[in-house]
């Protein structure tokens with residue numbers, strides 16, 4: 001099964017916690033702090049694997065969770081690092097963040113690796129917190145959380161050239177005679193239901209990759225037929241070969257066919273009409289072909305038309321030379337659409353930072369603190385003893401929580417709620 005779009009959930013490992021421990025040795029009555037650091041969590045990493053051609057594996061593996069780091073140990077020993085989770089994907093895979101729509105990674109090179117969810121860091125053990133004032137710190141850090149998110153994984157084939165046209169115009173036949181690819185060929189519509197790739201050698205030694213796609217029909221750009229879901233594979237193509245059945249084998253009018261397909265390409269979001277096109281008048285062996293071609297040239301006098309009869313390999317050499325020439329002079333098209341404009345040239349786009357916290361007045365002297373950052377700080381802080389509490393209070397003060405609460409009207413003795421804990425507000 002050819003799968004080229006999947007939504008999955010990825011979660012990197014949490015860092016291991018640092019621990020509180022003290023040396024207890026026979027002749028060292030007050031041995032120093034010796035709690036070790038937690039290990040870092042594992043990342044979720046995508047890696048290009050040449051052997052893969054679809055995202056089928058991900059279809060059955062929708063939740064990817066990397067290993068957590070291990071907690072620190074006594075004698076200043078480091079906890080083990082969580083193992084990275086490595087996902088093998090085909091060349092041409094793009095990963096998008098569902099929430100922001102931005103592109104996290106574009107995996108185009110062999111062996112390329114990208115971190116999709118970043119691991120949490122291990123917390124430090126108590127020996128890091130020893131100072132002249134506090135030689136026996138009861139404090140250690142918790143490991144930080146790993147990133148987690150939903151992502152859309154899409155495959156956009158890495159082809160230089162894409163074949164487009166109505167069903168049964170001869171696209172697969174063309175690919176089969178100019179490359180070693182063996183696509184299915186038949187007289188019924190939608191013979192091709194998944195893209196086929198072929199390496200094409202031009203007689204002068206140049207070469208390029210050609211993609212044969214399922215046939216398009218009117219309304220393809222809004223999802224009719226099969227073609228729409230495959231239009232995305234043309235996005236990386238630099239040149240489009242537009243194949244027309246000049247023999248009107250199906251009783252269609254080639255002049256109309258050409259217009260309709262171009263309209264579909266223009267309507268599709270990735271501005272496919274900006275790619276240079278080579279117009280191929282195929283099935284020139286059939287009776288009505290000459291007459292149709294004449295009309296076609298009258299309708300589109302400025303277009304260069306390449307006449308072919310693909311079943312007997314006729315007229316193809318000129319097409320290949322022209323394609324190679326156009327490829328040499330056409331730059332790659334960026335994979336961003338209008339809304340991604342500001343990301344031009346840069347692949348990674350970050351969300352603007354959300355405020356660290358917000359204050360909600362619950363009435364009756366009760367206040368709620370909400371926000372990703374403050375909740376994260378809370379969840380990664382230990383609150384086991386007095387020392388932990390003091391440290392947490394200092395963190396809150398540093399984030400200006402006290403100040404903002406006071407501005408909002410919070411009075412001494414009011415209750416402040418954060419996650420599931422209530423604090424009494426005091427100067």
Ligand SMILES: Nc1nc2c(ncn2[C@@H]2O[C@H](COP(=O)(O)OP(=O)(O)OP(=O)(O)O)[C@@H](O)[C@H]2O)c(=O)[nH]1
Nearest residue numbers: 167168169170171172173186190191192215309310
């Ligand atoms: N007479 C004639 N028939 C051709 C020519 N090229 C292809 N055909 C026939 O047209 C039919 C359709 O060819 P395909 O190559 O499968 O067409 P396609 O465009 O890939 O079609 P879909 O995959 O359905 O979109 C087959 O029966 C081919 O043998 C040609 O130059 N002349």
Ligand SMILES: [Mg+2]
Nearest residue numbers: 171172191192
């Ligand atoms: Mg086909």
